Amino acid sequence: MNKFTSILLVSLLSGAITLGGYKLFFEPRENNTPNEIFSRNTSHSLDKQNLSLTSMDFTDAAENTVHAVVHVKNLSYRTTPSNPLLEFFYGYKGGQTQAQIGMGSGVIISEDGYIVTNNHVIANASELEVTLNNNQTYNAKLIGTDTEMDIALLKIDSPKKLPYLVFGDSDGIRLGEWVLAVGNPYNLTSTVTAGIISAKARNLTKSGIQSFIQTDAVVNPGNSGGALVNSRGELIGINTMISSTTGSYVGYSFAVPSNVTRKIIEDILEFGNVQQGVLGIQGIELNNMLAEELKVKTHQGFYIQNITKNSGAEKAGILQGDIIKKINDRTINTFVDIKSILNTKRPQDIVNLQILRGTDEIDFKVALIKPENAIFNFNGFELEDLSTEELTNLNLNYGVRIKKVTNKNYLAYQKELEGSILLTINKNKINNTQIANKILDNSSSTSRFRLEVLNTQGELIRILL
Template identity: 40%
Template sequence: MSIRKSPLITPRSTSMVGATALSAALLAATAIPSHADEALADLVETVSPSVVTVIASLDAKPMPANGQEFDFEGQPFGEFFKRFGMPEGFGNPQHGPSQGLGSGFVLDEAGYIITNNHVVDNASKVTVRLNDDRSYEAEVIGTDPLTDIALLKIEADEPLQAVPLGDSNEIRVGEDVVAIGNPFGLSSTVTTGIVSAKGRNISDGPYAEFIQTDAAINKGNSGGPLFNMEGEVVGINSAIYSPSGGSVGLGFAVTSNIVEHIAADLRDDGQVSRGWLGVSIQNVSPELAAAMGLEGTTGALVSDVVSGSPAEGVLEQGDVIVAFDGDKVDSSSELPVLVGTTAIGTDSKVTVLRNGQEKVLNVTIGKHQSETASAGQPAEDALAGKSLGVTVAPLSETARTEIGVPETVEGVVVTSLQPDSPAAKAGLRRGDVIVKFGNQDVQSPQALKAALEAQSTDPALMLINRGGNQIFVAVEIA
């Protein structure tokens, strides 16, 4: 009797052979070529002498009466320190003299060093330790808390090896990057990863934008360089996002283009001079776009123009800035960076959408002016406005003072809101001043009611003043 091969066996055997061959081919294809390993090793060997350790010494501080270890409120990047912890060694400054460890890199052979502001902030003495263990006391030339950048200077025995700054605008998502620093005090630690995202805005300040990377970054990496594969610095490692305080692949580096601008300013006179346009801006939400008849939600919506600013007489409330000096503006967070890094006195071109028409306007950039505004509680002489679900009151001088609204602002103050009302859903708050409803000025509760009755489009566009800042909101009134 002859034995026939089962058709169920033969294909299986063939499949196993094919799978084995396929696996071998995949392993061969995915294996990193030795020349790639050598290229990375060569890069690290070349740039490592330019990466330094920054040691910040803090004097002893008395234990606060409430027993809290550190007051994060009002501190640059304070929210990040709450979540991720301070740089290594900064944990309990009140118990006695302490040292904080961070990283940095040599910007210039003359001894200029770049690091993070939060690494050297409030330090009584700063020491820079080079890759070959030589140490020098550093002078803090200047700091910029709004971008978390500090420029140091040391007097070395010989010219230092500097690393070049690359163009962070040219780096692409998915590109390989290398981080070198001193995580947990372990000097010259190298980690690799990719660019996960660009243009991140993670701080309260409007002037810093970040590269997001999955290269491992931990405490002590702060101030260290993020390199591209050409050996150029494309960012300064500044923060991580992590529930545990350790790296989970969410690291953030201030872009090298911002570093270049800030470092040059600090080197010049120890201070940062930012360009100023003089407008309050906000994002264009889908609701605002619908209320304004816009096709998209890109751009920065001008909610107010500061009196006496470069923008006065050029830009108008309701303009949507879509480009600045040829650079596209997709959101409101992008404009301050573009304007802030523009030299004072520069004649710039601002492209706006105004009443559905695109216009290119000329404006001369001024020097940035800091403004503060306070918020409080309004008075309670009210009149109901049923269509919005709010109670409003005339803007008395007492209310104006309490909520921090300038004398030039006219409107009615919101004293209460009904839960789930159109105004509440639009984001209005108690203490907001309604300045305009639709195209009509609102200088009294009666004027608001008249504007509501005359409003024909839904959603309606409303201009409010919140603590001195003008904001557009879109509110459903149907």
């Protein structure tokens, strides 16, 4: 019996020692109760969740933005046309003046009252009125516009400093990045919607001169001129249009990038008009078919067909047949890619071009020139841009000068064409030589061109070539 008791005591002692050792060396040394451990683990889990939610919190950005977005009212007048039949049967009298009111949005960009909006919001206005988010109303003065990029600058005088938005870097935006659109759709003030960046450098015209930010943030009529901001509340775009067959939002909206907007505003304030710089080249966008036809080894890039005399491109040593692969380290696939960079530049600015020549990649520094200094050659036509002053003197909003005709097939039209102003090609308005180049290059070799031309006698003539 004593022997059995001894064995039992030894066994119990051994078990205690083993259990104590396990507790001492293998289990975590924490003095927490089960409730405390659960509480801490739950808190840790919630911290992660809250961190995720905080990164998606737009409340500060929205609150700051709505105070800097304004309601723009455009009052214009039109005269109704006369109609003898309506006058005789119904007593309707034409020639009466009627008031029309247009609505849009704007963004305050300085504490002293400068406001940016869309040109189409204030077009043909006789009076402009701006209402702030606090319902204060001011008369606004038009400072300047850029019809090409659809941007206008207004000014109001307020006795107090105004809330405003700071410009963000639209070149630094990323696909999928969250953004807010703020404006006054359907006369509903201070409306905030959210979406993501769907595309960059999107072109919606045949000319390829515009470069929009595309988002899926809801934008409707009345949002035009409003703010597109990032999650930090920085202005990265001016909401301009939607793509829709109904006139209402169907999933796509577009904004002028903030870097382009800022450059336009600075030009208007400093020079009174928008300063544009061009490379002095003409060409086409490469694809598989063109690459095979031109016998080049790449199907991406911009193929240079012509070099403007005395341009920065010619002086830098760029040659016909070179392919632009990058400008300022940004990949170039389309004409819009080039234009999106040049839209933020001025004459004499230097840009860095990466050129593919054969199998060699060569870097060039090119000084931009004024558009009116560039002469565009196409199929025996020399075209040159008109300065803002020349367009004003001619009472025109668009057009390029036909400087010379050398194609023997069109010599019969030489006297009528040389020195005249080319207004449209196949009903497409020609704002500059780059647009003419793109329209003509996109046409087949058998295409015929219908030109509208203002001759040197001021007569509008139409020519089929």
